[in-house]
Amino acid sequence: MSAGNGTPRGSAVGEEIWAGSGVELEDSELPTFSAAAKVRVGVTVVLFVSSAGGNLAVLWSVTRRQSSQRRPSPVRRLFAHLAAADLLVTFVVMPLDATWNITVQWLAGDIACRTLMFLKLMAMYAAAFLPVVIGLDRQAAVLNPLGPRSGAKRLLGIAWGLSFLLAFPRTRKGSQGETSIPRP
Template identity: 55%
Template sequence: MEGSAPPAAPNGTSPEWEAPTFTVAARCRVAATLALFVFAALSNLSVLISVRWGRGYRLAAHLRPLIASLASADLLMTFVVMPLDAVWNMTVQWYAGDVLCKLLCFLKLFAMHSAAFILIVVSLDRYRAILHPLDSLDAGLRNKRMLLVAWMLSLLLASPQLFIFRAIKAEGADFTQCASHGSFRHRWQGTAYNMFHFVTLYVFPLLVMTFCYGRILAKITGQMRKNGERCLRRSGKDQIPRARMKTLKMSIVIVSSFVICWTPYYLLGIWYWFQPTMIRHTPEYVHHILFVFSNLNTCCDPVIYGFYTTSFRADLVDAMACCRDRRAGEDSPRSADGLAARNAAPAGEMESDLSSNPHSGNL
């Protein structure tokens, strides 16, 4: 899909066309993207490490692959989409050649699809857990199969990028761009291609997630009315476990952040696909702000997970304590050398040094 990269040069230049430049708004976009890149990389790596090797490994066996896959998809967005966008805005035109043009555009769409499809898997897992709790025995195998389908479908849907995008040099100008110009004979074909990915990236996931959580909330509301809002019943006698409800709340917030962050970006894309001239009448900073806002979703997922998961917060505390201990260990030889020097100093100088050091009692 197009939309996040600088505008491409047309196949034939016209007197009205001017090569894009690295404007002030683009610089702000690059700075914001790089800041989000650092935060998203550290936070999602922390989630992945916690789930694989930390306290997060204590999560239910069928939930661990979901959280790990969501963090992996966010990391793919972080290490592909964000750096690509930042560097591309700084260079304005494309210098990486035809092969990287195809590969990076493919990886970009693959990352976007995987992030959306894994949210679908999370929603389906919560749907089965709440509405069909007796099926939880095979939840682990079912989730692994759904995740495999999500990743493979993402690869399949992103593969056309390898044939559509290529490095194009503008006629009569020293300007090269990675674009899809010339891949479609008619403009409606390009619009149909973009609309297809709009459906697979946004509309279809939104419909599935709305159906799943709508049914869940309807059942919970019905149980509350049936029991006079005193308890939520999974069956005739058993209450819905608190941990399951907590996971449900976390899933709903994660899905909500996806909708909030990506909706403005896709609405702008639809407007552009059907009314290309709108780009001349829309301030440049609007496009940059909406793209940066969509990338904020990659940072929201680990924050939401940390808010609802005490094991992840405990792992962060342990990591910070380990860093402090390591730093203290690096400083300890210096402290020992200082103590030896003071032991060799005259008595009056030693007393003065101790009295001026607020931490002298620890030596």
């Protein structure tokens, strides 16, 4: 069996990576670091820098102690959690996507893949759930301005807990038995 250029199948540069993966190599090209991928990496770097700077500034601002207050306000706590979730997206999702675009293949192994996919999903779920928590807290503040609002801590716990549970790696049964969730 040859690859069409006189070399045995699998001996061309890059083809051994795909051997046994079920990907047909004849009449197809291996992925490369294209111009579009370079643009995506550049945009990701710009977003990374601006997101890291902005969210670190917000986190610093809402967590520093105010001399006029004995304890931090609930709104500051909510914004601190939102900034933390956004920083998780910034420091996990963005570098993972940029690295994926540069290398065009996964080189770090199965455990790193599962761990990073878990963190990526957890970050994205948390970044989506926390604005909902802030909205619910603000709704409670508007509808009952003088009443106690002790539910914010519980809602934060639910948001982070759901983020963890929904991102947790699991296996599913397919037609061929146990299969794991696909890799990035």
